[in-house]
Amino acid sequence: MTVRPLMRTPLHAANAALHARFTAFAGHDMPLHYDQGILAEHRWTRSHAGLFDISHMGVAVLTLNRPTGDPVADDLAVATALEALVPGDLRGLSRGRQRYTMLLNGAGGVIDDLMVVRVGPPGSLHLVVNASAKARDYALIGRTLAGVASLTPLTDQVLLALQGPEAAGALGLILPQATTLAFMDAGFQRFGPAQLLISRSGYTGEDGFEILAPASVAGALWAQLLDDPRVKPIGLGARDSLRLEAGLPLYGQDLDESVSPVEAGLRFVVSASRLHAGDMPGADRLKRELAEGPRRVRVGLRVHGAPARADAPITSGGQIIGRVTSGAFSPTLGAPIALGFVPPDLATPGVELSVLVRERPQPATVVPLPFVPHRYVRQA
Amino acid sequence: MRFTKDHEWITVKDGVATTGITAYAAGQLGDIVFVELPTIGKALKPGDGLAVVESVKAASDVYAPVAGEVLEINGDLAEYPELINQDPEGAAWIARLRLSDVSQIDALMDRAGYDAWLEER
Numbered sequence: 001m002t003v004r005p006l007m008r009t010p011l012h013a014a015n016a017a018l019h020a021r022f023t024a025f026a027g028h029d030m031p032l033h034y035d036q037g038i039l040a041e042h043r044w045t046r047s048h049a050g051l052f053d054i055s056h057m058g059v060a061v062l063t064l065n066r067p068t069g070d071p072v073a074d075d076l077a078v079a080t081a082l083e084a085l086v087p088g089d090l091r092g093l094s095r096g097r098q099r100y101t102m103l104l105n106g107a108g109g110v111i112d113d114l115m116v117v118r119v120g121p122p123g124s125l126h127l128v129v130n131a132s133a134k135a136r137d138y139a140l141i142g143r144t145l146a147g148v149a150s151l152t153p154l155t156d157q158v159l160l161a162l163q164g165p166e167a168a169g170a171l172g173l174i175l176p177q178a179t180t181l182a183f184m185d186a187g188f189q190r191f192g193p194a195q196l197l198i199s200r201s202g203y204t205g206e207d208g209f210e211i212l213a214p215a216s217v218a219g220a221l222w223a224q225l226l227d228d229p230r231v232k233p234i235g236l237g238a239r240d241s242l243r244l245e246a247g248l249p250l251y252g253q254d255l256d257e258s259v260s261p262v263e264a265g266l267r268f269v270v271s272a273s274r275l276h277a278g279d280m281p282g283a284d285r286l287k288r289e290l291a292e293g294p295r296r297v298r299v300g301l302r303v304h305g306a307p308a309r310a311d312a313p314i315t316s317g318g319q320i321i322g323r324v325t326s327g328a329f330s331p332t333l334g335a336p337i338a339l340g341f342v343p344p345d346l347a348t349p350g351v352e353l354s355v356l357v358r359e360r361p362q363p364a365t366v367v368p369l370p371f372v373p374h375r376y377v378r379q380a
Numbered sequence: 381m382r383f384t385k386d387h388e389w390i391t392v393k394d395g396v397a398t399t400g401i402t403a404y405a406a407g408q409l410g411d412i413v414f415v416e417l418p419t420i421g422k423a424l425k426p427g428d429g430l431a432v433v434e435s436v437k438a439a440s441d442v443y444a445p446v447a448g449e450v451l452e453i454n455g456d457l458a459e460y461p462e463l464i465n466q467d468p469e470g471a472a473w474i475a476r477l478r479l480s481d482v483s484q485i486d487a488l489m490d491r492a493g494y495d496a497w498l499e500e501r
Contacts, residue, residue, distance in 0.1 A: 037411050038410055306432070306434060309439070328437060358416075358432070
């Protein structure tokens with residue numbers, strides 16, 4: 001049996017120097033937390049600025065095989081090509097903007113969730129996909145769009161996230177133009193000899209930025225950001241508890257190929273006009289779910305007692321009626337929270353259910369999402 | 381103080397044992413957010429589940445180091461689970477047991493043995 005070694009990001013040595021406790025995630029050796037520990041890192045991000053190395057994620061550029069040279073036509077063509085796989089409106093995605101969407105299978109189930117960014121040369125789109133799904137995503141996109149567009153995974157890059165109420169202040173000292181971005185804007189900015197791709201977005205619910213940088217300047221960028229007393233390094237442990245508090249789904253737990261965007265409570269990703277035209281994978285199911293309601297709905301639960309974790313059964317009146325998909329202790333709320341699927345008639349905030357933890361029922365109350373309000377800066 | 385390979389510690393006085401998890405285990409688990417304590421009167425064999433200690437991301441089982449009956453549980457852990465990170469081998473004891481057979485303690489590692497065993501693994 002051959003054991004493949006874990007992949008390291010370009011910042012591995014820098015993370016080790018900061019005493020990162022590493023964990024295996026999606027084939028990568030990633031910081032789970034640093035000296036502060038998960039709870040302190042979580043709280044720091046919500047009150048100051050947390051810096052995350054998320055270079056394990058997949059970043060790729062989709063380009064037309066035969067651009068015409070007409071920017072409007074080329075932008076339209078590459079968006080149209082990718083729309084074959086997603087329910088969102090990509091043709092209407094403006095230059096300098098990013099959109100959250102999903103790759104859907106023919107049954108309307110989610111293959112992966114991703115960001116699509118309109119920056120760079122006409123006829124191209126940047127994609128940011130989950131580490132756990134990137135090989136599969138790239139193969140699917142390559143196969144489906146063959147002959148029209150090609151996908152080039154980017155290498156020798158780092159992807160950083162800077163998140164929290166002081167993120168803009170800290171980033172603005174290094175990259176003044178970054179703070180002119182509003183939520184879901186994206187653009188290139190110069191840092192020394194390099195061009196960085198920056199978006200105002202993240203996975204914590206806080207204001208923040210995601211930064212794609214060549215590995216050659218990664219060390220300098222990382223060090224400069226950490227020089228700011230408002231910024232501390234944060235690992236994947238807190239990244240997970242932060243996104244859970246923000247009600248954001250994790251692919252592989254809250255989303256999988258059986259789950260539709262409507263079931264996931266993410267119907268905003270489905271373009272109404274494209275659905276009306278039947279122009280997306282799984283259109284029949286999505287139309288039916290939007291008209292009649294889905295069989296199950298993702299809800300937030302406030303759990304009373306021990307934390308409920310993924311796969312814990314949810315019961316009502318002694319019957320198992322659903323399943324927890326993500327669960328953990330919420331540092332901000334000081335209580336366990338969970339995401340899970342329940343039948344639509346039990347999906348109203350205030351409904352009292354139970355979750356089985358170590359086979360014992362514990363009370364759980366349906367609560368609105370997000371658990372902790374988002375603080376996106378929609379106008380810079 | 382004696383130690384198990386599952387990172388429990390145990391001390392004995394007048395036939396009553398006090399047990400908890402070691403500083404090494406607490407360090408490995410990270411921030412503790414919840415402790416599930418046993419019920420008083422529960423009878424345990426060595427290796428039976430004694431408690432569950434939960435960190436932000438996962439639950440870990442704590443096992444009974446020796447046979448005994450639960451006499452007392454540390455109520456402080458219900459309110460302050462983080463006590464385990466602060467003083468795992470002192471104030472954050474988990475349970476006190478009436479021992480069926482005090483000699484079972486002798487078979488466990490002492491501090492030097494536990495430290496050496498940690499070094500080697």
